[in-house]
Amino acid sequence: MFGKKKSITGLTYIAQGTRVTGESHFAGDALVGGEIHGTIQSEGTVTIEPSGLISGDIECQEIKVSGLLQGKLRCERLVITGTGTVEGDVSSNHMEIFEGGQFIGVRVKDKHIDRLEQQAVVDDKKLQKIMELDDKKIKKAQ
Structure with a gap:
């Protein structure tokens, strides 16, 4: 009641069959079933579905990859599921790869x-x- 007001942000959904190119900024979480090519900034969690593809530079708090991520990533936490593939340079403090998940690239812990x-x-x-x-x-x- 008297505490800090929480910022209300919605979920951004990029549906399968949709292709977005350019610079994207998400104030909240994003769920990607389609394709994004370009620069992405998110203040929340980005989730790439098995049908999803992100190609470019990504900066976010957390990213969960079940599809394909290609490019340069800066995040606090990276999770690659059993169907996920990450190709590129990753800067993250926490990284988790499930059985079947693939990481092809270089990872550094600092930014x-x-x-x-x-x-x-x-x-x-x-x-x-x-x-x-x-x-x-x-x-x-x-």
């Missing part, structure tokens, strides 16, 4: 994914130089 991206750029440049040297050696041998 410094940018360091991973910088390292990947450096590694790509080194690889490119090595390939150029190999091409020069092949041309000389011919």
Whole structure:
């Protein structure tokens, strides 16, 4: 009665067959059965159903993946169910993978994914130089 007023936010539902592209912000929880491509920010929990797909950069409190998540994720808690797949860079303090769930990528506990991206750029440049040297050696041998 005299306590803090709770913020009332609804559930956002992206239905199967729906495709959203661009920047999305959810004040509450989101349930994804369709596709979202782009940047997503949520103050609540994002749930990807088995038919759902999110591709892009995601920042949320918690995410439960039963479908497919591709991209860069920053969250407090990640749960991958038995039908879920996460591909990409993950920054989370808590991570749980159920039997059958798949995680393909890199996980850091702190929120410094940018360091991973910088390292990947450096590694790509080194690889490119090595390939150029190999091409020069092949041309000389011919």
